[in-house]
Amino acid sequence: MNNANGIPVEESSNLIQIRNVTKLYVMGSEELYALKGISMNIARNEYVAIMGPSGSGKSTLMNILGCLDTPTSGDYFLNGKNVSEMDDDELAEIRNKEIGFVFQTFNLLPRSNALHNVELPLVYKGMPKADRIERAEQALFDVGLQDRMKHKPNELSGGQRQRVAIARALVNDPSIILADEPTGNLDTKTGQEIMELLEQLNLKGNTIIIVTHEEDIAQHARRIVKIRDGDIEADYLSKRGKEIQRPDGE
Amino acid sequence: MNFWIEIRENLVIAYRAITANKLRSFLATLGIVIGVTSVTLMQTAIEGINRAFEKSISAVGADVLYVQKFEWFGKEDFSYYRNRKDITMNQYEYLKDNTQSAAIMCPSTGTSKVLKYRDLVLENVFVVGTTDEYQETFGANMEEGRFFTKNESDGAYPVCVIGTDIRNAFFENADPIGKSIKIGTYSFRIIGVVEKQGSLLGLFSLDNRVLIPIERFFNLFGGKRSLSINIKAADINDMDETKEEVRSIMRKARKVDYGDRDDFGVNQQEAFKTTYESLTSLIKIIGTLITSLSLIVGSVGIANIMFVSVKERTKEIGIRKAIGAKRRTIMYQFLIESVAICLLGGLIGIMIAFPISLIIDAYVLPTAMPLWVILLGIFVSLLFGVLAGFFPAYSASKMDPVESLRYE
Known part of the structure; x- marks a missing residue:
């Protein structure tokens, strides 16, 4: 079986399975369910946009999908492993190996140059220096920043910073790239470039989840999941997703 | 492998953090600088006082026992000791004939007299009556002439x-050997000068003495005196054995009944040391504690700065955690930073204290900063670095990644 891009995918290749996931916040005497029992699957090599207004629970969902947070109840299987029962250090390891984050505010370390920023996940993985440099340089090359490696974030434009962040997300070859409003701090043109870059990564086989509240950004994805009041309101193929629907009609 | 990669990374982070806030790091470490300076100088001063003490009692001889009526630093009243029977030449002879573990022994007694040479007068010169064995017992070397x-x-x-001292007072430019001096009213011929021995505890000059044959001493100044029997042990490592043997023989010589207390003292240099220790140990402990206070104040300053540093870098901690830093890694990051600041302070402190110790050595008191004090300074700054950094580092490691990423 091949996907729309002709890349082979495994059967039953649900990379992410979440079942009845809830998240409860207790503030003083008030209890607030940010997520009210969400279930969904995301397959390998999908490109999903999670949409919703602020306060809808989409950030909470993203934090759980990104293993930054654990659900109050319910299960989250990532690559077949039940993440919802892991402790802080196990989650850190999962984040390191399985997830690449791209943030709205880039979240680069200001005192480190681009190369070192990209190298950092490999440091935490425990990779020897020579290998780290090679991998990080390759990742920066892949996002078109081969001549900006020694620049610090404040010497780079917004678009370049986001490319560094994408290179950092890619460098450890993660299962998912999780982008939270990746174009939120960029002008339209640069935003388009970043979206194109994510598109290419998806075509190369990366699974991408973006969180956004902008409809036209979401339309870059194949599938759109709309969240409202802590629940899934809609889950459908985007225009683009319909255009390149899988040949077997799935 | 993994561990060292993290440590190396953390060292780089610490270096960057310290150099990025040079003034703040310097101010933070100032307390440790002052603390380590004062602690190492205090220890150096204690070392100097100890050395001065050791030197000042060296004339007593570490391997010499003194059998006397009095016990050095004894706990009883003066009269208790004074009323004891005198130690006599007979007892000396008996002890000498029966002791196996003594290399050599000599009797001695003394009194203060006026010394005259022509029209020069020296008051309060200590006259010692002893035998020819004195020289060997004390290893006194002759500067001129002979014993x-x-x-x-x-x-x-x-x-x-x-x-x-006497040679210098009487014979500044002349050869003293063969000259005649008067001790009290009696004439003596000088046959030798003992080389400079210094003073005992800085109080009693051993060079302001004149030694004469003990029999002559008895004849001229009276024989009803208690002696000191000075015994050089055969082996310095068996001092206790020698002391026991001397005790039991002296008890026999003085007919002390079984079960009664000794009516004499067997004294040794040890007594000075014990007394010195008991007098000074408390002062040393208090001095060390007081100087340690400055270190504690310094480390509180470091802890404070580290808390600020952690707070300030909340976002960075969030980023690091998001891309896979474990609790331990974050903990090490801040611990290493705190240790690095303290270690830097410690090294600066030692670099300040060392030249000061040289100045003390030159002008105040012969001392030196021993290697162990330098190592202590380094160890103490490491220790306080860990102590100061622990809670800030722990709080950093416990931070929630979601909240710290949101922090602006």
């Missing part, structure tokens, strides 16, 4: 050996 012989000693010859 008196057994023949001169036994025959009560009017000869004397003088200390360097």
Whole structure:
């Protein structure tokens, strides 16, 4: 079986399975369910946009999908492993190996140059220096920043910073790239470039989840999941997703 | 492998963090600088006082026992000791004939007299009556001339050996050997000068003495005196054995009944040390504690700065955690930073204290900063670095990644 891009995918290749996931916040005497029992699957090599207004629970969902947070109840299987029962250090390891984050505010370390920023996940993985440099340089090359490696974030434009962040997300070859409003701090043109870059990564086989509240950004994805009041309101193929629907009609 | 990669990374982070806030790091470490300076200087001063003390009692001889009526630093009243029977020449002879573990022994007694040479007068010179064995017992080297012989000693010859203070007072530019001086009203011929020995505890000059044959001493100044029997042990490592043997023989010689207390003292240099220790140990402990206070204040300053540093870098901690830093990694990051700041302070402190110790050595008190004090300074700054950094580092490691990423 091949996907729309002709890349082979495994059967039953649900990379992410979440079942009845809830998240409860207790503030003083008030209890607030940010997520009210969400279930969904995301397959390998999908490109999903999670949409919703602020306060809808989409950030909470993203934090759980990104293993930054654990659900109050319910299960989250990532690559077949039940993440919802892991402790802080196990989650850190999962984040390191399985997830690449791209943030709205880039979240680069200001005192480190681009190369070192990209190298950092490999440091935490425990990779020897020579290998780290090679991998990080390759990742920066892949996002078109081969001549900006020694620049610090404040010497780079917004678009370049986001490319560094994408290179950092890619460098450890993660299962998912999780982008939270990746174009939120960029002008339209640069935003388009970043979206194109994510598109290419998806075509190369990366699974991408973006969180956004902008409809036209979401339309870059194949599938759109709309969240409202802590629940899934809609889950459908985007225009683009319909255009390149899988040949077997799935 | 993994561990060292993290440590190396953390060292780089610490270096960057410290150099990025040079002034703040310097101010933070100032407390440690002052603390380590004062602690190392305090220890250096204590070392100097100890050395000065050791030197000042070296004339007593580490391997010499003194059998006397009095016990050094004894706990009883003066009268208790004074009323004891005198130690006599007979007892000395008996002890000498029966002791196996003594290399050599000599009796001695003394009194203060006026010394005259022509029209020069020295008051309060200590006159020691002893035998020719004195020289061997104390290892006194002669600067000029010779010590008196057994023949001169036994025959009560009017000869004397003088200390360097007396030589300097009477014979500034002349050869003292063969000259005649008066001890009290009696004439003696100088046959030797003992080389400079310094003073005991800085109080009693051993060079302001004149030594004469003990028999002559008894004849001229009276024989009803208690002696000191000075015994050089055969082996310095068996001092206790020698002491026990001397005790039991002396008890026999003085007919002390079984079960009664000794009516004499067997004294040794040890007594000075014990007394010195008991007098100074508390002062040393208090001095060390007081100087340690400055270190504690310094480390509180570091802890404070580290808390600020952690707070300030909340976002960075969030980023690091998001891309896979474990609790331990974050903990090490801040611990290493705190240790690095403290270590830097410690090294600066030692670099300040070392030249000061040289100045003290040159002008105040002979001392030196021993290697162990330098190592102590380094160890203490490491320790306080860990102590100061622990809670800030722990709080950083416990931070929630979601909240710290949101922090602006």
